[in-house]
Amino acid sequence: xxxxxxxxxxxxxxxxxxxxxxxxxxxxxxxxxxxxxxxxxxxxxxxxxxxxxxxxxxxxxxxxxxxxxxxxxxxxxxxxxxxxxxxxxxxxxxxxxxxxxxxxxxxxxxxxxxxxxxxxxxxxxxxxxxxxxxxxxxxxxxxxxxxxxxxxxxxxxxxxxxxxxxxxxxxxxxxxxxxxxxxxxxxxxxxxxxxxxxxxxxxxxxxxxxxxxxxxxxxxxxxxxxxxxxxxxxxxxxxxxxxxxxxxxxxxxxxxxxxxxxxxxxxxxxxxxxxxxxxxxxxxxxxxxxxxxxxxxxxxxxxxxxxxxxxxxxxxxxxxxxxxxxxxxxxxxxxxxxxxxxxxxxxxxxxxxxxxxxxxxxxxxxxxxxxxxxxxxxxxxxxxxxxxxxxxxxxxxxxxxxxxxxxxxxxxxxxxxxxxxxxxxxxxxxxxxxxxxxxxxxxxxxxxxxx
Numbered sequence: 001x002x003x004x005x006x007x008x009x010x011x012x013x014x015x016x017x018x019x020x021x022x023x024x025x026x027x028x029x030x031x032x033x034x035x036x037x038x039x040x041x042x043x044x045x046x047x048x049x050x051x052x053x054x055x056x057x058x059x060x061x062x063x064x065x066x067x068x069x070x071x072x073x074x075x076x077x078x079x080x081x082x083x084x085x086x087x088x089x090x091x092x093x094x095x096x097x098x099x100x101x102x103x104x105x106x107x108x109x110x111x112x113x114x115x116x117x118x119x120x121x122x123x124x125x126x127x128x129x130x131x132x133x134x135x136x137x138x139x140x141x142x143x144x145x146x147x148x149x150x151x152x153x154x155x156x157x158x159x160x161x162x163x164x165x166x167x168x169x170x171x172x173x174x175x176x177x178x179x180x181x182x183x184x185x186x187x188x189x190x191x192x193x194x195x196x197x198x199x200x201x202x203x204x205x206x207x208x209x210x211x212x213x214x215x216x217x218x219x220x221x222x223x224x225x226x227x228x229x230x231x232x233x234x235x236x237x238x239x240x241x242x243x244x245x246x247x248x249x250x251x252x253x254x255x256x257x258x259x260x261x262x263x264x265x266x267x268x269x270x271x272x273x274x275x276x277x278x279x280x281x282x283x284x285x286x287x288x289x290x291x292x293x294x295x296x297x298x299x300x301x302x303x304x305x306x307x308x309x310x311x312x313x314x315x316x317x318x319x320x321x322x323x324x325x326x327x328x329x330x331x332x333x334x335x336x337x338x339x340x341x342x343x344x345x346x347x348x349x350x351x352x353x354x355x356x357x358x359x360x361x362x363x364x365x366x367x368x369x370x371x372x373x374x375x376x377x378x379x380x381x382x383x384x385x386x387x388x389x390x391x392x393x394x395x396x397x398x399x400x401x402x403x404x405x406x407x408x409x410x411x412x413x414x415x416x417x418x419x420x421x422x423x424x425x426x427x428x429x430x431x432x433x434x435x436x437x438x439x440x441x442x443x444x445x446x447x448x449x450x451x
Contacts (some may be wrong), residue, residue: 098125099435100181100201102172102192103147104208106135107360110344111187111206112258113143114420118428121186129172131191134320135341142341150175151191165214176201183435187253190214193221202438204431208253209359210235211379219245224434226427228252232382247430251423252383253297254360254367258345259420261368266348272336277313278305278352278407284327285357285377286319298398299357305402306355307334312407315347317361352410355396359384366392373405 091427101116103109109130116126128147130140140147150169168191177199184196184203194217196203205218206226219225219241226247227233233246282303285296306312314335318324329338345364348354354365354372359381365372366387375386375396387393394404 017320018072037139057450084413093273097365098127098180098182099431100127100179100184100188100192100196102131102178102184102189103136103140103145104131104186104189104191105133106139107253108187108189109136109139109143109145110284111253112185113145114257114424115185115258115428115431116145116251120319122432127176127181129175129192131168131189135235138341146160150177165191165194169198173198183431183438185431188212188218190217193217197221202434204434206253207231207236208363208383209381210239211381223438224430226430228383230383235382242277243284249423249427249430252363252367254363256420256423256427258364258367261349262344263349264343264346267343268350271315271338271342271347273350274313278309278311278409279313279315279350281315281317281347281351281354281361281406282306283317283354283356283358283361284319284323285375295374296357298375300397302355302375302396302402303330305399306407309407315342315351317342317344317347319358352408353406357406362393363387371406371410 017451049324099119101112102113116128119126128140128145129150130136130145130147132149132152134153137147137149137287150171151164152434153164172191172195176195181199181201184192184201185205186192187202187206189205193203193205194316195201196429200202202223203221204226205222207215207218208228208231210232215236216239219236219239222241222245224247225236225245226249227236229248229250230252231248233241233243233248236246237243237295264270267273267280273279282299284299287302303316312334316327316335318327318337324337331337344361345368348361348364348370349368351365351370354361354370355375356362356372357377358363359376361373362374362376363383371394372392373394373396378396380388384393388395396402396405
């Protein structure tokens with residue numbers, strides 16, 4: 001009965017099989033509308049032919065040896081049931097969703113950590129790869145993520161970046177190609193996008209900045225692009241994204257991982273940050289990012305200005321070893337360059353104000369209700385534009401704006417935790433929906449092959 005019902009359902013969908021372009025001998029897919037299994041023509045033939053084959057073999061054996069008892073209907077049924085049981089076990093194995101998560105930068109570690117936990121909680125098997133760049137690997141280790149380090153940053157030049165991305169894409173493809181991956185997931189990993197395209201793996205990516213030149217790769221390869229609700233989706237259309245490909249979720253990227261944030265009351269003392277000073281956390285501009293290929297002298301001028309006020313204490317968080325060496329030379333009694341990685345959200349929460357030349361730490365401050373000033377000199381993203389327009393962030397464009405910085409102790413953090421469970425569930429639901437959609441549109445990673 002099992003074989004007959006499956007065969008009947010498959011026969012009803014012959015035209016669908018032809019549209020899907022079934023090329024493998026024994027391929028399992030899902031019907032576009034009903035979601036029931038659809039088997040290739042050769043597999044359906046086995047369901048029809050197996051009982052007849054067993055009956056013929058039994059009859060031939062009986063002709064050769066009349067004393068051999070015939071294989072009765074019950075025996076045939078058990079044999080067929082064993083075949084179907086083995087087949088069902090293989091189908092179940094290949095239908096299990098294995099998701100490949102790639103983490104290329106340290107902010108992505110924080111964003112993807114709760115998503116990884118939620119996906120695992122829903123029963124998905126995960127393969128996690130990371131890139132050896134700035135604090136990415138140490139932060140992933142500190143948060144307890146089981147991951148494989150693949151490749152490193154390509155350096156400052158565009159030629160080096162392009163070569164680095166391509167080389168890492170090839171390294172990722174070599175590692176992932178035998179893993180039976182059902183879905184690829186990242187927050188703007190361009191190497192993963194290239195590898196996923198080469199391997200035919202559907203990709204879901206997230207982004208919150210439209211100024212990166214490599215968005216041309218993401219927007220053309222990804223099946224779905226998830227963006228914050230403050231993001232301007234049409235800004236990705238010029239990179240090749242279609243309106244149906246871009247979908248928003250109800251918050252900032254930082255809201256996702258700050259929803260379960262609980263401040264550590266002993267953080268400042270442990271980190272060596274005095275409580276009586278005006279604590280200013282500063283994050284310099286990136287020296288290697290493709291979207292920031294120029295110097296920003298305004299940041300160092302602003303650092304000097306902040307230190308000129310006697311009651312300030314600066315915690316400067318460098319990007320990489322080169323910046324660390326540069327700013328350690330300026331370190332004194334009122335400036336700290338942390339020797340080890342500090343918890344970013346805790347550092348921001350215990351600061352009186354944040355001044356950054358990047359994006360993530362500034363938006364963390366905005367989400368936590370801390371005064372934040374941006375000296376970012378690249379193309380301003382739509383999310384930051386909304387934060388500036390709403391007064392949650394202030395832009396510093398020249399020395400004339402220094403006087404507008406309020407160098408005083410904060411009264412109280414305005415941080416109100418978001419409904420983290422709802423936001424996280426919304427994001428993961430959207431990720432799972434892409435997997436379900438691609439299964440019905442002919443992504444046939446569910447294959448049973450014989451030679």
